[in-house]
Amino acid sequence: MFEPKYTISPQLLRNIKRISVLVAELNHQSLTKVVLLDWEKKAREISAHASTSIEGNPLPLTDVKEILKHRPEFIRDSEREVLNYNQALVELNTLVKESIVHFNLSLILKIQKNVTQDLLSAHRVGALRQEPVFVNDPRLQKTIYWPPDHQDVSELMEQLFDFVECNKSILDPLILAGIFHKQFVVIHPFIDGNGRTVRLATKVLLAGMGLNTFNLFSFENYYNQNVTKYFFTVGVQGNYYDIKNEIDFTSWLEYFTDGIIDELLRVGAGLKKATISPVELLQLHHEKILEHITEHGYITDRLYSQLTDRAKATRNLDFNKLIALGKIVRVGKGRATMYKNK
DSSP: OOOOBOOOOHHHHHHHHHHHHHHHHHHTOOOOHHHHHHHHHHHHHHHHHHHHHHTTOOOOHHHHHHHHHHOOSSOOHHHHHHHHHHHHHHHHHHHHHTTOOOOSHHHHHHHHHHHHTTTSOGGGTTSOOOSOOOEEETTTTEEEEEOOOHHHHHHHHHHHHHHHHHHTTTSOHHHHHHHHHHHHHHHOOSSSOHHHHHHHHHHHHHHHTTOOOGGGOOTHHHHHHTHHHHHHHHOOOEEHHHHTTTOBOHHHHHHHHHHHHHHHHHHHHHHHHHTOOTTTOOOHHHHHHHHHHHHHSOBOHHHHHHHOOOOHHHHHHHHHHHHHTTSEEEESOGGGOEEEEO
16 A cells, blocks of 8 residues: 655645635636637747657757647657647547546556657557666666566556545645655656656646646746756665655655646747737836835826927827826826826
8 A cells, every 4th residue: 555655734735825826816717719729839849858858858849839839740859859849738638628537557568668758669558567667867876766576567557546536635735746656756657657657647636636747737847947956855865675664755845836826827938928908007207216116105297208208299199098007096187297106
């Protein structure tokens, strides 16, 4: 039986509360279909780039965008990795939207098959490993982790899915998803594709538990910003059978939720900009007005004329736009007119 060791630290608790607020804000945003489709496309591009980059793919984001756009007929393995990951994202997003996801081993095998298709020999695609593996540190040029024997992988995966099923109505979804992510890495069930598979599976698990920004969300980007820290935090060192009862998930859960907060903030800020109408968009001259008021408490037309070369009639339009948007108010009349924050 799998019984993970972890502590609900103050940082973890703060993170969970903040994520709850951020998710609620995102889920209640009214977004046009055009904005949603654009952000879905951007999220897939970022995810496909970041998740493959974590595993050593050298393609920059600009090349990834071109590959996903044009889908060349003759491709290298690095390009195949990107296309495979994107295709897996598309299929999983469809399943999530239609609420027909069954989070089980069959789903995991399908994800691994999608991300490794035409990159591994046929018997290693969509199948649990049947041979030993070792995790090496390229910097140290030595093995740092010996995962469980392949004979034990099937049972360990079954225990992990039993843990998820038994605790999905008990544990906070973020804790459950985080534990799944790290334990999957500990088991290392495949010869190759473990990282890409678990990152996709974790997104599905979060979506099924209420984080329904799956199609806009790309926490792979957070991990890719500091790959060394990601591997250090999610991974373990030593022989699995020597350390299995001593693995503490706390620091990983803190890091895992940090990453979700970072991505939610990025998505939220981007969507906010994307939903600003042209009427609400402020130009540099509008910002000058607001900055002067913030610094001095007010501004007059005469003072504004010293900050810009805009004509008097145009300056009046600038003031009127900010008044209409509720940014400022007009005080006084005639030459005594001034403008202040509302």
